[in-house]
Amino acid sequence: MAKTVGLRAEIIINIALLVAAALLFVSFLLLRLTERELLEERLRHLHSIIAVLSRSGPLVPTENSLFNDLPKLISPNSGVIYLRLFDRNLDPLEPVVVMTDVDTDELRQVRITEEASIKVHYNSFWFPDSSTVKDVAVITIPLFEHQQVAALLQAGFSLADIRQRIASAQRIVLTYLVLYGGVLLTFGIYLLGRTVVTPIRRLMTASGRVAAGDLEQPLDFKGGPREILELADSFNTMQESLKASQAETRATIHSLEAANLNLQATQDELLRVERMASVGHLAAGMAHEIGNPLGAVIGYLELLKRDVPGGMPRDLVERAATEASRIDRLVRDLLDYAAPAGHAPETLNPVAVFAEARDLLVHQGVFDALRLNDQLPPTLPDVCIDRHRLIQVLVNFLLNARDASPPAGEICLTGGEEGDFVWLAVRDQGEGIPEEILSHLFDPFFTTKAPGKGCGLGLSVCHRIATDAGGRIEVHSTPGKGSEFILWLKKVT
Numbered sequence: 230m231a232k233t234v235g236l237r238a239e240i241i242i243n244i245a246l247l248v249a250a251a252l253l254f255v256s257f258l259l260l261r262l263t264e265r266e267l268l269e270e271r272l273r274h275l276h277s278i279i280a281v282l283s284r285s286g287p288l289v290p291t292e293n294s295l296f297n298d299l300p301k302l303i304s305p306n307s308g309v310i311y312l313r314l315f316d317r318n319l320d321p322l323e324p325v326v327v328m329t330d331v332d333t334d335e336l337r338q339v340r341i342t343e344e345a346s347i348k349v350h351y352n353s354f355w356f357p358d359s360s361t362v363k364d365v366a367v368i369t370i371p372l373f374e375h376q377q378v379a380a381l382l383q384a385g386f387s388l389a390d391i392r393q394r395i396a397s398a399q400r401i402v403l404t405y406l407v408l409y410g411g412v413l414l415t416f417g418i419y420l421l422g423r424t425v426v427t428p429i430r431r432l433m434t435a436s437g438r439v440a441a442g443d444l445e446q447p448l449d450f451k452g453g454p455r456e457i458l459e460l461a462d463s464f465n466t467m468q469e470s471l472k473a474s475q476a477e478t479r480a481t482i483h484s485l486e487a488a489n490l491n492l493q494a495t496q497d498e499l500l501r502v503e504r505m506a507s508v509g510h511l512a513a514g515m516a517h518e519i520g521n522p523l524g525a526v527i528g529y530l531e532l533l534k535r536d537v538p539g540g541m542p543r544d545l546v547e548r549a550a551t552e553a554s555r556i557d558r559l560v561r562d563l564l565d566y567a568a569p570a571g572h573a574p575e576t577l578n579p580v581a582v583f584a585e586a587r588d589l590l591v592h593q594g595v596f597d598a599l600r601l602n603d604q605l606p607p608t609l610p611d612v613c614i615d616r617h618r619l620i621q622v623l624v625n626f627l628l629n630a631r632d633a634s635p636p637a638g639e640i641c642l643t644g645g646e647e648g649d650f651v652w653l654a655v656r657d658q659g660e661g662i663p664e665e666i667l668s669h670l671f672d673p674f675f676t677t678k679a680p681g682k683g684c685g686l687g688l689s690v691c692h693r694i695a696t697d698a699g700g701r702i703e704v705h706s707t708p709g710k711g712s713e714f715i716l717w718l719k720k721v722t
Contacts, residue, residue: 240418240421240422240425240426241414241418244413244414244417244418244421245410245414248410248413248414248417249410252406252409252410253406256402256403256406259402260395260398260399260402263395263398264391264395267391267394267395268349268351268388268391271366271386271388271391272347272349272366275347275366275368275386276347278368278384279345279347279368279370308386308387308388308389308390309384309385309386309387310365310385310386310387311384311385312382312383312384313382313383313384313385314380314381314382314383315336315380315381315382315383316379316380316381317340317378317379317380317381319333319336319337319340319381322380332348332367335348335367335369335383336369336381336383339369339370339371339381340371340378340381343371343373343378344371345368345369345370345371346368346369347366347367347368348366348367348368348369349365349366349367349388350363350364350365350366350367350388351363351364351365351366351388351391352364364387364388364389364391364392365385365386365387365388366385366386366388367383367384367385367386368383368384368386369381369382369383370382370383370384424454424457425454425457428450428457428460428461431448431450432448432460432461432464435448435464436464439468439471444468444471444472444475447464447465447468447469448461448464448465449461519556523553523556523557524557526553527550527553527554527557530546530549530550530553531550533546534546534547534550573615574613574614574615574698575613575614575615575616576611576612576613576721577611577612577613577614577616577619578608578609578611579609579611579612579619579644579651579653579718580605580606580607580608580609580644582616582619582620582623583605583623583642583644583653584605585620586619586620586623586624586627587601587603587623587627587642589620589624590624590627590628590631595627595628595631596631596640598636598637599631599634599637599638599639599640600637600638600639600640601639601640601642602639602640602641602642603642604641604642604643605642605643605644605653606644606645609644609645609646609651610646610651610720610721611720611721612651612698612718612719612720612721613698613719613721614694614698614700614718618694618698619694621690621691621694622691622694622695622716623653623655623716625688625690625691626655626691626714626716627640627655629655629688629714630655630656630657630659630712630714633657633659633660633711633712634657634658634659635658635659638657638658638659639657639658640655640656640657640658641654641655641656641657642654642655643656646720649719649720649722650700650717650718650719650720651717651718651720652715652716652717652718653715653716653718654713654714654715654716655713655714656711656712656713656714657711657712657713658710658711659711659712660708660709660711661706661707661708661709661710661711661712662704662706662708662712663708667704667706670688670704688702695716695717695718698718698719699718699719700716700717700718700719701717702714702715702716702717703715703717
């Protein structure tokens with residue numbers, strides 16, 4: 230994977246390239262203009278020399294006086310390199326100087342046109358090859374005698390000082406270029422870092438927080454470019470939308486969870502109702518098929534007990550009567566389970582009914598080996614339910630707590646109200662109910678008691694009574710710490 234550079238490095242590189250290119254272009258332009266001005270100034274000077282020579286009167290080309298008079302006419306600061314004198318036939322005249330690079334064509338052209346000529350040999354490259362440099366300006370002037378060209382004067386002027394001045398200017402320009410470029414680059418980096426890089430880094434950090442689930446820290450830019458501020462506003466709008474979407478998602482999840490719980494409860498209730506219906510049909514059939522002959526058997530046994538003498542025969546009759554009574558109670562429980570709503574409901578104080586059920590069992594000595602902790606409030610709002618059915622439910626709770634409690638254990642009675650409901654609870658300190666058993670507590674004929682201690686219809690009947698009264702029963706149990714049965718009933722409004 231190719232390596233990438235950061236935004237700050239990218240900006241620094243681009244700014245440096247742009248500044249360097251701009252400054253180099255401006256420097257190149259200025260140096261070219263300066264060089265051009267210097268050359269034009271030198272050419273104007275050479276034209277002035279030609280004009281001076283032209284106004285100086287006739288020059289005698291055959292005498293050495295010409296070379297003696299020229300220094301008086303040409304300034305020593307003109308940078309003259311050489312003077313050459315040629316006759317009409319372009320042959321050099323005395324005194325002979327070293328003749329190199331003679332431009333015969335230029336001499337011939339001046340002889341023909343009879344006009345002075347200026348030719349510049351100057352390499353405009355900044356760093357030319359020193360072996361080929363010829364920085365010189367050559368003027369060729371015709372000398373007349375009797376209005377005819379008698380000789381040609383050629384003078385060479387050095388342009389090296391121009392190159393030296395340009396080179397010096399180059400060094401100065403490069404120095405200022407580096408300093409000015411450094412200042413521009415520094416301020417450019419600072420300004421762009423403050424207005425672009427820093428806000429983008431903050432945006433990246435905020436995006437990381439949003440990706441991690443933190444939607445509570447919006448971006449807050451006090452100032453900056455309009456685009457950055459608009460980007461921050463867009464980011465904050467997106468964050469608010471995500472928060473709203475997240476809240477809607479959570480609300481939907483909670484709604485689905487509640488619906489799932491209600492559906493599960495409804496399904497459990499339908500199964501329980503189905504089982505109740507099955508047991509109800511069974512109870513109705515048993516009532517007709519067993520109730521009547523069983524009643525007759527119990528009556529006959531009572532009559533037989535009067536006539537049978539004491540001892541073994543009488544004991545057998547009493548045992549038979551006891552077992553027949555157990556069968557009769559089972560049939561009655563089945564009938565109560567099948568149709569518990571046969572009694573008319575009434576408005577009553579649930580605390581008073583709870584105290585009545587408690588006292589009923591206390592007087593029978595049910596809690597003699599246990600501690601009864603009564604924390605019932607003095608009163609609670611009235612409820613609408615049949616008194617005997619409510620006592621049946623509470624007595625069942627108390628007896629189950631008695632059976633589950635260890636010796637010298639404590640049974641706690643509590644009550645209260647919440648919303649539109651009042652509640653009555655019985656808590657024991659037994660071994661608790663395993664999780665896998667809790668879901669079957671209200672199933673008909675389901676019991677954890679030993680054979681002969683219960684038929685498994687008590688809690689089923691209690692559940693049916695509570696449901697028909699518009700309430701419910703809740704069970705909270707912790708293995709090893711005990712269980713709590715809570716009856717919820719609607720207030721009378």
